[in-house]
Amino acid sequence: MHQNTEKPHFHFSYLHDIKIHGIYYNSFKEYIEHYSFIKEDHSHDFYSFILFTKGNGRIKINDSDYPVRPQTISLIAPNQSHSLVGLDEMEGIILFFCQDFYVEEFSFIRLLNVFAYTSTIDQNLSTPCIDLSDKDFNSIISAFNSIQYEYESCTVPVNPAAIIRSFLNIILLKLSGLYEMKTGKSNKYDSIIIHSLSHLVDSYYIREQHIGFYASAFNIPERRLNDICHNHFNCSLKRILRNRLMQEARKLLLSSEFSVAEIAYKLNFEDNSYFNKVFKSNTGLTPKRFREIHRKLLP
Numbered sequence: 001m002h003q004n005t006e007k008p009h010f011h012f013s014y015l016h017d018i019k020i021h022g023i024y025y026n027s028f029k030e031y032i033e034h035y036s037f038i039k040e041d042h043s044h045d046f047y048s049f050i051l052f053t054k055g056n057g058r059i060k061i062n063d064s065d066y067p068v069r070p071q072t073i074s075l076i077a078p079n080q081s082h083s084l085v086g087l088d089e090m091e092g093i094i095l096f097f098c099q100d101f102y103v104e105e106f107s108f109i110r111l112l113n114v115f116a117y118t119s120t121i122d123q124n125l126s127t128p129c130i131d132l133s134d135k136d137f138n139s140i141i142s143a144f145n146s147i148q149y150e151y152e153s154c155t156v157p158v159n160p161a162a163i164i165r166s167f168l169n170i171i172l173l174k175l176s177g178l179y180e181m182k183t184g185k186s187n188k189y190d191s192i193i194i195h196s197l198s199h200l201v202d203s204y205y206i207r208e209q210h211i212g213f214y215a216s217a218f219n220i221p222e223r224r225l226n227d228i229c230h231n232h233f234n235c236s237l238k239r240i241l242r243n244r245l246m247q248e249a250r251k252l253l254l255s256s257e258f259s260v261a262e263i264a265y266k267l268n269f270e271d272n273s274y275f276n277k278v279f280k281s282n283t284g285l286t287p288k289r290f291r292e293i294h295r296k297l298l299p
Contacts, residue, residue, distance in 0.1 A: 010044040022101030028092040041083040048076040054091035066129040077115040109198040112233040
């Protein structure tokens with residue numbers, strides 16, 4: 001756990017009963033009983049789904065209260081403050097996952113797009129909680145149940161993480177469609193650009209960190225492309241590119257024996273010291289320290 005001047009901020013490592021690195025699944029009741037200290041206002045560095053199945057209450061997210069009831073799904077993005085006080089009698093499912101877990105196979109931009117709807121940057125569009133219809137609830141809880149089966153069985157030699165990512169991706173796709181219908185925020189032209197941008201970023205983020213390259217690909221001004229990113233993701237394309245680059249850096253630090261200098265070279269940094277500076281500003285740790293700490297967390 002890391003403390004700031006206001007509210008506790010938790011790293012994924014506070015979860016001591018993780019079965020698969022990068023993702024956590026539990027019933028809401030067991031989670032609250034196991035981690036009772038987490039009920040007070042706090043934030044964390046990973047993505048969260050809470051699917052409520054029984055009871056009625058209110059959840060506080062970013063200083064706003066939202067009603068929750070059976071078939072409500074709550075989405076909480078990294079660094080969003082939230083409180084679980086008063087929800088002891090609620091039942092449901094907790095699903096936490098790290099960005100790196102999902103982006104291992106799927107688009108970071110899709111992840112950003114879904115969780116952007118939870119932001120309070122626009123109160124009219126901010127919707128961290130959705131009441132699901134019977135049809136949507138049955139569809140989404142089916143994906144949750146499939147994740148639970150893979151998470152708890154951990155069958156060898158089958159790779160449960162890859163299967164879980166696929167079901168997680170299904171949930172995100174379904175939620176993306178629900179959000180677009182609910183908010184009316186769908187724009188066909190922008191959606192085409194976002195879809196294509198996702199592929200471009202994944203293909204060129206190492207070689208091309210300049211916005212001009214991506215704007216030229218769509219034959220639109222850089223400002224227009226940045227406006228689209230802000231409208232959909234509440235952040236700039238520069239931040240998206242840097243985040244994707246740092247995700248690859250974290251992956252190489254944990255899954256390879258390359259030196260920090262070799263990783264900096266592979267990621268097209270002009271020198272090792274600049275890579276260290278950028279990485280530390282993004283994670284709060286030097287690459288060497290990140291590798292030391294996080295390798296201990298791997299199963």
